[in-house]
Amino acid sequence: MEIQCTGNTNKQSDIGENDSNRPNVIFIMDDQHRWDALGKVNPQVITPTLDSLAEKGLYFSQAVCQAPMCVPSRNSIMFGLYPNQTGVFRNSGGLPDSLMPAKTMAQYFQEAGYETAGFGKTHWGKYRTSTRGFETRYVSEIDEEGAISMSSVNPAAKTRYDAEIGPMGAGEENNLGYLGFTSKLPEEDHRDGWITKKVIEYLEKRDDERPLFFYLSYMKPHAGHNVPEGYEELYDSEHIQYAEQPPWEEDRSVHAKGVNRREMYEPYWKNATEEQWKLMTMRYYANVTWIDDMMGRTLHTLRKKGLLDNAIVVYTSDHGEMLGEQYYRFNKYNLYDGSVRVPMILSGSALPDSLGINRVNDFPVENIDVMPTVLEVAGINPGIELPGQSLLGLKKRNGTFSALHERDDEAAFMWRNKEYKLILVFNRKQSAPEYTKNDIIGGEFYDLTNDPNEWYNLYDQSEFREKQEQFTVDLLDHLYKMVRFGD
Structure with missing residues (x-):
C-alpha cells in the first residue's frame, strides 16, 4: 500500500516542452471526504496511501470546495469555473453538451495530445452527456454516451448492490445509511470496487506511448456506510471520538436552516446511543480506509507500469461531511468547515524541486485551483484566464469562496x-x-x-x-x- 514516488528529474522550465518529458497527470477524487478524515491530521483515521502522498508532496490544510454538494462542485472542478460562472448551482442542475461554458479538463488534455482515461463518478447533473474529452470511460452509476457502465457489463452485480443499499433510502443518506452495516457483498460487487477492478485491468494492458491524463473518482466515503468486510476490524469503535454537540436547544444556523433533512436526522440522533454514534463514525472512517486502500492498489499499478516515473498526482474531494456536527447536522448543504473544507494533496515526481516535499501549506486554496495546476504542469495554455490559480506558484489571496444556493x-x-x-x-x-x-x-x-x-x-x-x-x-x-x- 505504500507509494514510492521517485525523485523529481524535471525542472519547472522543462515541463511540457515535448512529448518525451510531458508528465503523466493523475487526478484522484473521492466523495464527501472530510478535511480531517486523514491520518496525517487525525490519528484515529487509517489512510496510509494519502499520508504517503502527503509525505512526498504538499498537503494544503486550508483547501475548500466551491459548493458543498456533488453536482455544482464537480462541474466547478472539471470546468475550472465557479458555480456562478457555470450556472450549475444545485444537485438538481446540470448542463447539456450544447451549453457547456468552457472546455473540460479532459478536453484540454485530449486536444494537447494526451491519452485521456476516466474512471468513476463525474456527476455532471440531470442531462445525459458525452464523455466530454475522455477516450476511455468507465462509469459505475450514471451513464454517459460512449461510456462503459457497470450495469451493462455486470448487471447481476449491480442488481445485488442496489438491493443491499435499498433500505438506506435516497442517496443512501437516511439514518440507516449513516449508521451502516458490514456489507455481505464482495468488493467487486460494490460500485467503487468494480471501478477499481476495471482500472487495474486497463492499466495492466495499456501500451499507449502518449502521456496519460488519468482521472479516478470514487463514490465513497459518502454514505451509505456499508463497507466490505475487513475494514471495520481495523478500528476499535469503543475508542472512536464522535461529534460533540454545541450548547444549544435548537439549530442556530442562519444560512442553512431547514436544508439538510433535519426532520429525519435530529430526532433519531438526539436519542441515539453512544454505541450508535461510535459505530456510525467508525464506519465512515472504515469507508475512508477502504477507498484509501483502493487508491493504493491503483498507484501501485501505475508505478509498476512506469507511469509515476514522471508524473504529478493531485488528490482532493468534492466536499466534506458533517457527521452530526452543528446540532445533529448530517451530509453537506451548508458552509460550515465540516462541509466546505476538503483534504487536498499535490504530489509526484514531476513537481518542481523548489516546492519541496512533506510540507504543510496553509495558504487559502480552492478546488477550482486544480485545473490551472494540472494544465501548467503539462504545459497546456488554456487560452483564457482561468479564475483559479496554479498550486505550483500561489499568489496572494485574501480568502477562499464557497456558495450555497439550496x-x-x-x-x-x-x-x-x-x-x-x-x-x-x-x-x-x-x-x-x-x-x-x-x-x-x-x-x-x-x-x-x-x-x-x-x-x-x-x-x-x-x-x-x-x-x-x-x-x-x-x-x-x-x-x-x-x-x-x-x-
Whole structure:
C-alpha cells in the first residue's frame, strides 16, 4: 500500500516542452471526504496511501470546495469555473453538451495530445452527456454516451448492490445509511470496487506511448456506510471520538436552516446511543480506509507500469461531511468547515524541486485551483484566464469562496481564511447576478482560532465589526469579479 514516488528529474522550465518529458497527470477524487478524515491530521483515521502522498508532496490544510454538494462542485472542478460562472448551482442542475461554458479538463488534455482515461463518478447533473474529452470511460452509476457502465457489463452485480443499499433510502443518506452495516457483498460487487477492478485491468494492458491524463473518482466515503468486510476490524469503535454537540436547544444556523433533512436526522440522533454514534463514525472512517486502500492498489499499478516515473498526482474531494456536527447536522448543504473544507494533496515526481516535499501549506486554496495546476504542469495554455490559480506558484489571496444556493429565495456565500469566516445570506437574484450590501438579509461570522467548532456567531458584534466589514468588502469584490469574468 505504500507509494514510492521517485525523485523529481524535471525542472519547472522543462515541463511540457515535448512529448518525451510531458508528465503523466493523475487526478484522484473521492466523495464527501472530510478535511480531517486523514491520518496525517487525525490519528484515529487509517489512510496510509494519502499520508504517503502527503509525505512526498504538499498537503494544503486550508483547501475548500466551491459548493458543498456533488453536482455544482464537480462541474466547478472539471470546468475550472465557479458555480456562478457555470450556472450549475444545485444537485438538481446540470448542463447539456450544447451549453457547456468552457472546455473540460479532459478536453484540454485530449486536444494537447494526451491519452485521456476516466474512471468513476463525474456527476455532471440531470442531462445525459458525452464523455466530454475522455477516450476511455468507465462509469459505475450514471451513464454517459460512449461510456462503459457497470450495469451493462455486470448487471447481476449491480442488481445485488442496489438491493443491499435499498433500505438506506435516497442517496443512501437516511439514518440507516449513516449508521451502516458490514456489507455481505464482495468488493467487486460494490460500485467503487468494480471501478477499481476495471482500472487495474486497463492499466495492466495499456501500451499507449502518449502521456496519460488519468482521472479516478470514487463514490465513497459518502454514505451509505456499508463497507466490505475487513475494514471495520481495523478500528476499535469503543475508542472512536464522535461529534460533540454545541450548547444549544435548537439549530442556530442562519444560512442553512431547514436544508439538510433535519426532520429525519435530529430526532433519531438526539436519542441515539453512544454505541450508535461510535459505530456510525467508525464506519465512515472504515469507508475512508477502504477507498484509501483502493487508491493504493491503483498507484501501485501505475508505478509498476512506469507511469509515476514522471508524473504529478493531485488528490482532493468534492466536499466534506458533517457527521452530526452543528446540532445533529448530517451530509453537506451548508458552509460550515465540516462541509466546505476538503483534504487536498499535490504530489509526484514531476513537481518542481523548489516546492519541496512533506510540507504543510496553509495558504487559502480552492478546488477550482486544480485545473490551472494540472494544465501548467503539462504545459497546456488554456487560452483564457482561468479564475483559479496554479498550486505550483500561489499568489496572494485574501480568502477562499464557497456558495450555497439550496433555497429558492436565498443565496449564501462564504469568505474564509485560516483565522476567520464570514457567511452572508442574500436575497437570491433570479435575473440580475450582481449582489450588493442592500441584498444582505443575514450573516454569520466566526473566530476560527478561538472557536474552531463555529458555535459562537459574532456577526455584527462591535469587537469584530471592522474585520467583518473587510471580509464583506472582499466577498462582494469576489462576486463582482465572477460576474464579469470573460468580459
